Amino acid sequence: MAPDSIFEDEAEVFRNIEVLEEDYTPETILCRDEAMSEYINVLKPIYKGRPPQNAFLYGDTGVGKTAVTNHLTNQLERDIVQKNEEADDPINLTIVKVNCQNLTSTGEETSSYQVAIALVNELRSPKDMIASTGYAPQAVYSMLYDEIDELGGTVLIILDEVDRIGGDDTILYELPRARANEKIENARIGLVGISNDYTFRTNLSPKVKDTLCETELKFPAYNANQLREILHDRASRALHDGTYTEDVIALCAALATRESSGSARKAINLLRRAGEIAENTGTTSITERHVHQAKDDLEYGDMVDSITDQDAHKQYILAAVAHLSQADRTPARVKEVHRTYEHVADSYGADPLSQRGMYNHLTKLAMLGFLTSHDNNEGIKGGQYYEFEFSDEVDSKKVSEAFEQMGLTWQSFQIQQRL
Ligand SMILES: Nc1ncnc2c1ncn2[C@@H]1O[C@H](COP(=O)(O)OP(=O)(O)OP(=O)(O)O)[C@@H](O)[C@H]1O
Structure with missing residues (x-):
């Protein structure tokens, strides 16, 4: 028998808490059929070995932009590996993802320059990475083009939270035109920008808007029914049977719809926090009271987070x-x-x-x-x-x-x- 430990809970609610973590990539994406099929059309040319497209994804926070992107790009990579096994002319695809938030150590706004540095470092081995200051912008861009050209094939660059680059959108102009401007010759670049800031798109310079927003994918907010569906799926994997009720799921979905204009992140976080509160109080049943308490806890944390932002x-x-x-x-x-x-x-x-x-x-x-x-x-x-x-x-x-x-x-x- 295992020794008694002060860290052991008498009652356990979670079967697998990782399923409720932020970085968990869900096996199935629910309630996003329309956005998914448009997104698949954007990525299809890559699978077919044709020049990639550019796209701009927008929608409020927590509505699945990153989850769908990760899901589809993983699938694309898997399918290409399979296709290449039988192909005479295999497809060479590299996917690079950079989150444009917090690329500066000083808390200043991220610039195109810092995104270019982050991309160089993403493509280089740790020992060849460059510092975040001290290089002329053109030197950084030429390092980036060298890395991309060396890879060859298709390089799909995904910039999450792209609105963080503020007014200086040089990189969004440079990347899609790199081949036409003869900066690279062996590779083709596809650019996907993701944002939850609606005004960002309107403020882009016209030449950037024309290319990056070649295809625009809108991710609408989830309604309470959709959030219930997503929560049901997560809860059945994350929680032990009999620890939650339909009312608890419905309350998490309703609060997330009301408080956050339909964020799945908010709904999942509420369920997770409510489960933790139940476990800490020694019970195996999550109640509506735990959900309300979870809401208060999360609001406190959200405010602290928005100060750090x-x-x-x-x-x-x-x-x-x-x-x-x-x-x-x-x-x-x-x-x-x-x-x-x-x-x-x-x-x-x-x-x-x-x-x-x-x-x-x-x-x-x-x-x-x-x-x-x-x-x-x-x-x-x-x-x-x-x-x-x-x-x-x-x-x-x-x-x-x-x-x-x-x-x-x-x-x-x-x-x-x-x-
Ligand atoms: N349709 C869905 N099916 C299953 N899980 C989902 C779905 N949509 C979102 N989620 C989950 O909700 C959480 C937030 O989603 P995601 O990070 O994709 O939001 P986002 O739109 O990228 O938000 P932000 O703009 O804040 O980055 C993640 O845990 C994700 O797995």
Whole structure:
């Protein structure tokens, strides 16, 4: 008999928790027939040995863009291996995937340059990888073209979260035209961009729009019935029989539809967290109460995550507001926020922005719902001024937790006299 351990649970809910992990590629993709068949048409030319197409996939977060991409590209690779076994003229396919989020170590916006570096490194062995700074852009592009040309055949480049490259879309222009512009001669490039930012497509330069958006694949949000179907499938693989009910599945689906405009990720995370809560409380039945508790837990985590997603200066501002709030000095005027922000930025070795520069970030944070602003009017003498404080969703603890998650030590400050 196994020894008693403090890590052992009396009751076990999960049969295989990995099935509820973010990086799990589902064996079957449910409720995505239309998008799948359009996507298959985009990839078909590769299977047939013809020039690849470019495509732009868009849809809200958690609606299956990455899952479907992984599913179909894995299938494409498998089918090509099989086809090549009997072919006189085998197909040479390389698939390169890069997620454009967080390619910079400084928290600045990702640029086309950094994506090009990430692609070079993806194609090179670890010992030949290049640093993320210090090369002229053209040198990086020519390294990239050399790597691609050496591979030859078809190189399918998939850029997930492509909207992270912001305004500089050079790479989206360069890659599809590389062969026409004689930068490469042995390979053909197909480019797939994936995004959950609808405005990104509209803001692309016209020449990029023409090529990247050659085919556009829209992934609509899931409705509650579709989420139930997806959850049923996952639950039957991940959970022991008899640990969940139809009502629990329906509640996860309903909450995910209401709170996240139909994200399968949200629905799956709710079920997983509810299962963990049940297990930790020593029961083998997940109840609706566990699901509601899971929702609260996840909302807390989501807010911490969205703080870590902000650029560095917005994070310093949030830290400044956290320190002011802890010292009971919020709502605070812009110049007070700025003074504290300068100390925060300094302490993390960054160059603080001017008050005007910081103000732009401050108003953006209010627009994004992290802060609330109050418009004060002191009459003729005092004039009008704004004060800022955390919105109901944010507090100092969430900000400090986000800093810790990013590996930044949370500093304490002596807040100076009111200005
Ligand atoms: N149709 C589906 N069938 C089975 N599982 C799905 C389906 N759609 C999404 N999922 C699961 O939901 C989670 C989120 O999906 P995915 O990562 O593909 O979303 P996304 O649209 O790429 O989101 P984001 O824009 O945030 O990257 C994953 O765990 C995925 O396996």
